[in-house]
Amino acid sequence: MNKRLTAQSADGKTIPAPWLCQSVIWVGNIPLILVVCPSLRMISCCHNSGIAKMQDRYDGHANSLDGPVSHGFAVTPDDMTELSEVTRAIYVGVGGALSVVLLSGAAVTLQGVVAGTLLPLRVRQVRASGTSASAIVGVV
Template structure:
């Protein structure tokens, strides 16, 4: 596995005295060479552990999501109308772009949803 040499750059607007920023390029490991390590493989998944899967969400008033979510990521802000796992429908108004809603939802409703680029996290 070849490593990229370390490079040093001098910032053009630096104050007197050299200030350097070191950039170390990452190298990728081919899956055929060595499996990627997973430090959490022995942990039991829970609602507070990180998501392990994601899928694109298309809001629909009639179709359920492919999986019940652990959370929803909202890429472009707006309102998110959804049905919780309990069956209750709620609308989150004014959700900011880049927000994560920690909700167990089985449907994101088209009616009332103005946010976009929604990703279901499992």
């Protein structure tokens, strides 16, 4: 969203500046808005109590493999690097073989994974060697 706001210059003057809202981070029920002003080369974080937090029907429910997904991230297979967090499932968009290291540390390769499959696997690493599947998403 583009918004016309003002900024404080180094000498204390208030000047108009085009701000671009980058993201909203919720801390409890308080929204913190990260904004960027390219013309002033500034990044700022501000509080806006005018934004209402979206209702979440599942807020009080525990995460489970058959419950709704709350977060996902793209996975790039790599033989050296572990994922940023352990998954509760892996989605495979383009089928093939999937070589993973499970939460327990066991290394397994699943052959013939069909495109569009959601596998309920607690994965800590997706290895490049042995993986021919692609468009992989980690689900938490």
